[in-house]
Amino acid sequence: MPVRARLTAVYGSLFFLTAGALVVINYFTVNKILYRRFTVRLPGAPLPDLPAGVPTGKAVLIQQFSKSELSGGDPGDTLFIRSVSDEVERFRQLVMDSMLQWSLLSTLLIGLFGLAVGWLVAKRALAPLHTVTETARTLSGSTLHERIALDGPRDEIRDLADTFDSMLERLDTAFDSQRRFVANASHELRTPLAINRALLQVSFADPDLPEQLRSVGAELLAANARQERLIDGLLLLAQTERELTTRESADLEDLAGAVVAAAPGHPQVRAHLAAAPVTGDPVLLERMIGNLVDNAAKYNDERGEVHVRSGADGAASFVTVENTGPVVAPDQVAVLFEPFRRLGGDRTGSARGAGLGLSIVRAVATAHGGTAEARPRPGGGLVVTVRLPRAPAGSPALAAPHGRAHDPGR
Template sequence: MTRPDPAGVPGARQAAGPGGRRISVRLRLTLVYGSLFFAVGVVLVLVNYLFVQRTIEQPVMASKPTAFAVRIPAEEALQQVPPPGTMRIVGELRDVYRTNVMTSMLQWSLLAIAVVGGAGLAIGWIVARRVLAPLHKMTETARRLSESTLHERIALDGPHDELRELADTFDSMLERLNRAFDSQRRFVANASHELRTPLAIDRALLQVSMTDPQLPRQVRKVGAELLESNGRQERLIEGLLLLAQSERELTTRRPVDLAELAGSALTSVPEATAELRAAPAAGDPVLLERMIGNLLDNAVKYNDERGLVILRTGQDRWGNVVTVENTGRPVPAGRVDDLFEPFRRLDRDRTGSAGGAGLGLSIVRAVAQAHRGSVEARPRPDGGLVVTVRLPPAPPPPQHLPDLSAAAPLALPSGR
């Protein structure tokens, strides 16, 4: 089990990049949009630069005489010949002019590319957020879902595009999963209820029969074994009923103190040591007390001759904490998660239920998840387990406005 994310922003929204770095999809889309803006701007600048360069280098010559042409006699034309070096100076000025024009145009074009590219990045960032908003909504909904909250739906609004089709497909899948889980829980609950009655009848018949003093010793021994087997089956059915009940959505949420519930559960385990601190929470008191009782029963049942059982309650920065520590046989670290599965035991024995039905920690996990919490276990170095349940703190009480109905009426001036 993983510890809840205190920031509330898990890293699942980001994709792993090279070197272990994470780049979000929104940033990648922004870079794509900005790159397209830059690429188009560079192409436009190159085309414009080549066109202006070709145009400005064309010689300016009169192809035919104009209407304003003036005829100059040959003698005067010879007298108006420019002095030597003038054409060279004019050519140099023309080259300087062309160079200045092309340099200025290139500089302003590059500045325009930078401005347009920056605007493209900003627009791409905004557009990417709007495009990914439905995906974020689907992700948040999927993250909130559990077996007890499968009734929630995305219900995405907007045009019937690919994202709307994906959201509708996800909603239909949730509907099917909800029906499947409800059907499974109803089957377990109904089967457990149906089995309780014949088992109670069998136990009553066996107990009545065992009261006969004329029964042979061998028959009494078989009757005692049948009564013990009947008790194990009843405990198994009770566990199935509680598991089915704890996996449903909570209908009762009341302010409770986990320390008080732990104190009530300790009455059946006198050998346990308690370190109880206040831990206010909100939930079903019956299920929470049964969760703590299952932790204690599990700690006592799988203990060794050292017999150490410590129950702690309190708070940390994550919320409320309930910890049960016990001694016992060494538990491999790779097998710890298997202990939270129904009917799973450390020795992989699925038939012999003398030590228990294998539902204790499964019920603990189901109750914790129903209360939006988590449970984790770690093996002790010298044998045994440390099981920690984390539950969210109780919400603050609503602030009501003061009741002014019983206040003394204000003395208004009479106007005299």
């Protein structure tokens, strides 16, 4: 139950209990007053003889007559006294019934009024918390500069809002530091590797070098290339884990078709594509599909089958890459999305890649508000499905897919 509803229930209950207590007190008070003694004067008529023990004179104490007292006198006198007593009793009962009815109705009205007042008071009291909540919901990597800046008296809610602003300040500083690190690392780490590659290529371009040195040079270039892929993959992973800065209309059918067409080294890839409109960064989406296709081709067996499918299902667009390969245990599927994890527990670099392929796939899917899931394929292999929010109807799709960039981290 929402806090506002609980507060309203508390306020309404207090009104009901207070009004109910007042009704009970009022009932017993009025009842006591009505049963007090009173006198009835009968002008111009002699008083009848009263039963023994009843005071005589011009004042008759009607309330104090019991049935035993009234039964001992003259029948006419008794009838007179009884008629007066009955009228008084009916009047008393009418007063009590009317008072009880109107008191209960007033209690109901006051309770409903208390509920309405409680609903409005709770709304006003919780308004600052709603402000904090809405600000937290709209936060992202690019809006951490926003602050709640709550006005009002210095109370617990104001302290909460100020504490939240302080936390946002620290997060903004941390995100800025991360962005600067990624930008600096992109230059500082790539540049030495590019220089090493150029030096190796120039040094081993001499045709007079012995064959043994040439084989060493090839191994050094391959190791340098693996380091470049590893660094590019780490930087791309860091980039995809932040908020997207580019959002365009795209179609997974076109992007997957471009990946398949640009994979001459994987002739076994078969495409079964249908329209799958999405909104996001087309370059990252194409790299995501490229990672899936490359991983499916690398971790294959002698059957060498890779199937790429795309389409739309309800509110989601999807792309699925299925391959033949070694049997994957169900408990190993989840860890394959962790960085540097491969089938069989290998966590070291190899010629197959840096072990970041599926990590980048999930990071790109998450950045686009989607999911990436995998399941073992019957007979061996893996089926990886990425689901992204479907673009609204009428959104213009890209006329042509982006050129496929080299995909790091495979």
